[in-house]
Amino acid sequence: MKSICVYCGSSDSIHADYKLAGREMGRVLAENGIRLIYGGGKTGIMGAVADGTMEAGGEVIGVIVESMNTPALAHMGLTRLEVTPTIHERKARMYELADGYIALPGGYGTFDELFETLTWAQIGVHGKPIGLLNTRSYFDPLWTMVLHAEQEGFLFSEHRKMLCMANTPGDLLESMRNNQPSPDAVKRWMRQGE
Numbered sequence: 195m196k197s198i199c200v201y202c203g204s205s206d207s208i209h210a211d212y213k214l215a216g217r218e219m220g221r222v223l224a225e226n227g228i229r230l231i232y233g234g235g236k237t238g239i240m241g242a243v244a245d246g247t248m249e250a251g252g253e254v255i256g257v258i259v260e261s262m263n264t265p266a267l268a269h270m271g272l273t274r275l276e277v278t279p280t281i282h283e284r285k286a287r288m289y290e291l292a293d294g295y296i297a298l299p300g301g302y303g304t305f306d307e308l309f310e311t312l313t314w315a316q317i318g319v320h321g322k323p324i325g326l327l328n329t330r331s332y333f334d335p336l337w338t339m340v341l342h343a344e345q346e347g348f349l350f351s352e353h354r355k356m357l358c359m360a361n362t363p364g365d366l367l368e369s370m371r372n373n374q375p376s377p378d379a380v381k382r383w384m385r386q387g388e
Contacts, residue, residue, distance in 0.1 A: 203300030220246025234258030
């Protein structure tokens with residue numbers, strides 16, 4: 195993995211541990227020679243992960259939508275900041291630039307990006323690794339829901355296994371590097387009618 199797209203929250207009204215974890219994630223990416231691709235913001239975990247990457251000498255590409263490209267929101271100290279007209283083009287560009295995806299704690303936008311990326315993997319659009327950094331056990335309820343969906347027959351185990359989760363950035367990167375998607379994962383849900 196040469197580039198990882200990080201999805202995360204931009205709110206500043208969060209526990210300090212979340213920003214510290216974002217900064218640490220950025221540092222670990224840089225130390226592993228991995229370019230950060232992210233939403234281009236300077237606030238919340240978004241700003242922390244970008245700052246952590248740059249402080250450790252890493253490369254950061256932000257992709258921000260035109261309406262959010264303001265002095266209050268956009269990070270102006272990046273390696274490169276790309277501006278897209280729409281949120282759909284922004285997501286497509288981040289997807290295109292990345293070899294893997296990590297979600298840190300966030301809200302609706304983070305969930306949207308995470309599940310879209312998982313859905314694309316499920317239907318075979320990509321085979322790139324996807325991970326969750328579980329700071330302060332933030333993703334425990336989501337993981338419980340994923341397991342429940344599998345138990346109820348809405349997910350197959352191959353699809354659940356596409357998603358890695360760890361409590362530290364180093365452990366998460368290792369898990370993602372070792373996570374090989376099943377060659378049958380894409381075909382599994384299509385065989386339902388057989």
